[in-house]
Amino acid sequence: MYLMASERNGYAEATGEFLDGFARKISTKTKPAQFRVPIQNEDDTTIDLRHYFSDD
Amino acid sequence: MARVREKTIQASKFNIVLTPHTSEKYINLFNAAFVLQRSIQYHGSEHLLFAEINTAKLSENIISGHFFLYTDFNIDLSWLNIEKRNYASTDELKSIYIPEGLRPNARKFNFVFFVKNHLLVIETRNQSGNQLNATYLESALEKLFKLAKIVDDTVDVTSYKESSKIQEIYNWKRLKSISIYIKIPNPDTPSGEHDIERDFRIRNQHTLKFEAKALPKKI
Numbered sequence: 001m002y003l004m005a006s007e008r009n010g011y012a013e014a015t016g017e018f019l020d021g022f023a024r025k026i027s028t029k030t031k032p033a034q035f036r037v038p039i040q041n042e043d044d045t046t047i048d049l050r051h052y053f054s055d056d
Numbered sequence: 057m058a059r060v061r062e063k064t065i066q067a068s069k070f071n072i073v074l075t076p077h078t079s080e081k082y083i084n085l086f087n088a089a090f091v092l093q094r095s096i097q098y099h100g101s102e103h104l105l106f107a108e109i110n111t112a113k114l115s116e117n118i119i120s121g122h123f124f125l126y127t128d129f130n131i132d133l134s135w136l137n138i139e140k141r142n143y144a145s146t147d148e149l150k151s152i153y154i155p156e157g158l159r160p161n162a163r164k165f166n167f168v169f170f171v172k173n174h175l176l177v178i179e180t181r182n183q184s185g186n187q188l189n190a191t192y193l194e195s196a197l198e199k200l201f202k203l204a205k206i207v208d209d210t211v212d213v214t215s216y217k218e219s220s221k222i223q224e225i226y227n228w229k230r231l232k233s234i235s236i237y238i239k240i241p242n243p244d245t246p247s248g249e250h251d252i253e254r255d256f257r258i259r260n261q262h263t264l265k266f267e268a269k270a271l272p273k274k275i
Contacts, residue, residue: 002238002252002264003222003226004222005241006222006238007219008071008241009073009214009239009241010214010236010238011214011237012225012234014231014234015232016230017230017232018229019228026225028221029217030191031217032180032190032194032215032216033216034190035067036065037064037067038064039063049067049177050120053168053170053177
């Protein structure tokens, strides 16, 4: 529950041994979610992001 | 007919939390940040300027606009002549003229803010291929909004994190340590997080840090 809450309201840092056997550190703080959106109006420098994102 | 090429933009999402929390407060916050006309340090000599705000779609709970990223510098600092590999001479310095208000390396990034869900989406890679770092942006936006904040309100900006990274943590074969930092959620944060939200309110908390460490591994 706390980990999921950190997705939008914070961040998490963890160390451990992954399934492949390697030990790693992860900080979600440095891993912001990125969304790739293909656009066609390449001559228009003002992209209206409303066309690509909604509020849900 | 000319073939239309497809380009890709990249965007990041940010959760804006105002306490207390109403749609009107969020609209006022964006207006105040725009009217402020202040550049905010983004990283090093790079600065962020809130350049345009469009409230034409406010009836649909949408604010849009754009930021500029640019390079700021102090013209009075020492100048280098890279051809001579030495400080510029007094005579050379006389030839430098940069009109007031002009700054180099301008890059434009669009944003859209969904008022109802206080969700800010910003291009982090625009059509020209210019990029913004969401982590630096998170810090710069929080500075900007704190300057613009309405008296007695607190404002937090948090970038959404990659769900896959959270899933990776869940998939640890052996978790050695974990620290989770959570800022106060929006009062209307949906499903499953009400317990956390309720705890924050009851205890008058702003931030929660949860830390756990595993016992030493037995051989």
